[in-house]
Amino acid sequence: MSSVAGSPVLSEKAARQSTDVSFLADGGELGAMMRALDWSRSPLGSPDHWSQALKTTVGMLLAAQAQIVLFWGPDFVALYNDAYAPGIGANHPRALGRPAIENWGELWDDLEPLLAGVRHTRTTFAAKDRPFYVERHGYGETSYWDVSYSAIPDDDGSVGGVLCIVSETTERVLGETQLRASEARYRELNATLEQRVAERTAERHLLATIVETTDGQIQALDLDYRWLAINASCADAYERIYGKRPRVGERLHEFLADRPEHLAAATAIWSRALGGEAFTTIEEFGDARFDRRVFEMKFEALRAPDGTRTGAFLTGKDVTDRLEEQARLAQAEEALRQAQKMEAMGQLTGGVAHDFNNLLTPIVGLLDMFQRRGIGGEREHRLIAGAAQAAERAKTLVQRLLAFARRQPLQAVPVDISRLVADMGDLISSTTGPQIQVTVDAPEGLPEAMADPNQVEMAILNLSVNARDAMPDGGKLRISAKARRVERPHESGLMPGTYVCIAVVDTGIGMDEDTLAHAVEPFFSTKGVGQGTGLGLSMVHGLASQLGGALTITSAVGSGTTVELWLPVSHATPGTVDAVPEPSLQPLAAGTALLVDDEPLVRMSTAEMLSELGYRVVEAGSAEDALQYVRQGLRPHLLVTDHLMPGMSGTDLGLALRKQYPELQILVVSGYANNEGITPDLSRLTKPFRSDELAASLANLTKVAR
Structure with missing residues (x-):
């Protein structure tokens, strides 16, 4: 690259x-x-x-x-x-x-x-x-x-x-404007009542008409909690949440006598207003058997002409729908931010993994060559073996990065999850240790899941290790598998259908809400420095998403954790998926190999491997250079090319040369570990690789050619 x-x-x-x-x-x-x-x-x-x-x-x-x-x-x-x-x-x-x-x-x-x-x-x-x-x-x-x-x-x-x-919010804004106008008119009438004695009857009629026809909820109580007035809109609201309408002259205590908890809440608010306090509050009221609604209420004192308090009144409105809409808006904004964050992290980790693979390829290749040639003495052998082990761990780390980014190479086939889970029981028990009581429940007869068995085993093992670490003083670990039917869109994003659900349940310390919110993010870990990469859950999450499934986690501090891996059921008929045959590890040397890669160190290590396998190697730093060699008379028997390079890609190079030389054997090497852009009929090898892996790929090429 x-x-x-x-x-x-x-x-x-x-x-x-x-x-x-x-x-x-x-x-x-x-x-x-x-x-x-x-x-x-x-x-x-x-x-x-x-x-x-x-x-x-x-x-x-x-x-x-x-x-x-x-x-x-x-x-x-x-x-x-x-x-x-x-x-x-x-x-x-x-x-x-x-x-x-x-x-x-x-x-x-x-x-x-x-x-x-x-x-x-x-x-x-x-x-x-x-x-x-x-x-x-x-x-x-x-x-x-x-x-x-x-x-x-x-x-x-x-x-x-x-x-x-x-x-x-047009309807609400216009409604509030009308309500404010009504309130203003009401206060004006109340303030000038003494000066309009001669028009008292007409004004009271006008006030009653306004109060009765407004959409705002208006009611008034005297100091004994008895209704002095209540308009139709407010009576309708009571009927909606309690199934009955209050009457003028009825006491609040009589109306809610059969609901003591509701009565206590209502009298607590009205007592403030009847005590002379003017305030606005938002509260939820209602019997769950009927309806629960949220109301915004403004309370003010009622006073006689001489200024003494005679009661209190409120003007209110039902704001339930508005609050729900605001909550949905906030949820949509949060979902958008989360989707953008995860997409950006996926692109970043995928790119890092790609570059890392290019760096690891010459390291893995040269360490492998040193081991095969037995270079150095016993001390050098130990050092080389340690370096090779570290390189393999780095390779595993890259694979987990690719899993999170959903770009790992998967060999999805119908998998008998019952047998796979059951067969892992002993391995999990030995991994978790004697302090952990392991129970495996995988009944026979489950439908086959469409998955990569090796990656699923790695995922279950990762989840089991996480569960073990969450139970430092011992506990119980239960691994189960069952068929689950999703009838409607699932909280995790699963579409309706049948899935095989693998559950890993522990009795450990659990996670709080903040930890749970970041659990599947790459490099997030609650373990100490050097005790984990923080990629275990992110790898399993990426694997599930790439297979068309999902990962769900439920946990609470002190109550353990349940992790569920959902895998789609396979619809392949028996016999439609063939096993991949093991190729011979000794390919037939076929003369000249044209090696194309824009990374000099990758070319160097790969050229050494090809030379050991008996090929005469011609190196090129780009597809254009390779085509120039062919135009000058080079007739290679084998093309080994990187996929993504500046200018023409390796796939396009292979297809162009195959048109001229149909018998040309072609192997495409990719550091991105995905199939996008690579023609299916071209064989491929993922970076980094050892000499035996390159030999196996070339052996398969020669077998197909014969």
């Missing part, structure tokens, strides 16, 4: 571009509409050519229940979800996939500076009850919105668009 900063990641992203539009599959009506839309008219083009960042963001907003619209690109092309569509009225669906100015023209002078400001500064813009003039029902109107506009980075790090999480 090139040593130029940033180049490997960018070229790798280009190689990983996918035509998959599955991110639209579960997006409700808008997801279906996006799949059916003629995108040739849109500046964005077809969804299968969208950047990964755009796909990830659209997939998230389609699944969200909050009102979300994404304005993408310099034209601010609109993409939104089912919850947002009703808010734009007749502009839906013509606004989908079109520049915002076409359908938000009447407020563009107001909206465009906000979007442009977020795009240019990357600073989130948020506001409560912000007015916007809109024309969505054939006429102009002022609407009010809680808004949060955030910049969304594209794959190259630049700002791709602006994500707008909104909640329309």
